[in-house]
Amino acid sequence: MTLELLEKLEKKIQNAVDTISLLQMEVEELKSDKEALSKTTEELQFANSKLTEEHQQWQSRLSALVGKIEEVEETM
Structure with missing residues (x-):
């Protein structure tokens, strides 16, 4: 029974x-992506x-050109 519990615990630790x-x-991949972004x-x-x-x-x-056009129109 004790050996079985140890094996279960070992399996859980390995999974963790x-x-x-x-x-x-x-996390490393996300850090790299963050730097690139x-x-x-x-x-x-x-x-x-x-x-x-x-x-x-x-x-x-364009404003200067419109101003010049208006000047020309006023003189006509």
Whole structure:
């Protein structure tokens, strides 16, 4: 009976160790994914800033052109 209990306990401990190992591997994988996503986020934020700046430049240029067109129309 005691040997049987020890074997059951050993089996449960081994299952727990296996589960812990799998969870540790998953945690490492998730950390790696998080780092990759953080890097991608930074790159996208940089690209977004750049596009926003370009948009503002185009907006300014278009406003200047519309102003010139209005000036020409007023003089006609």
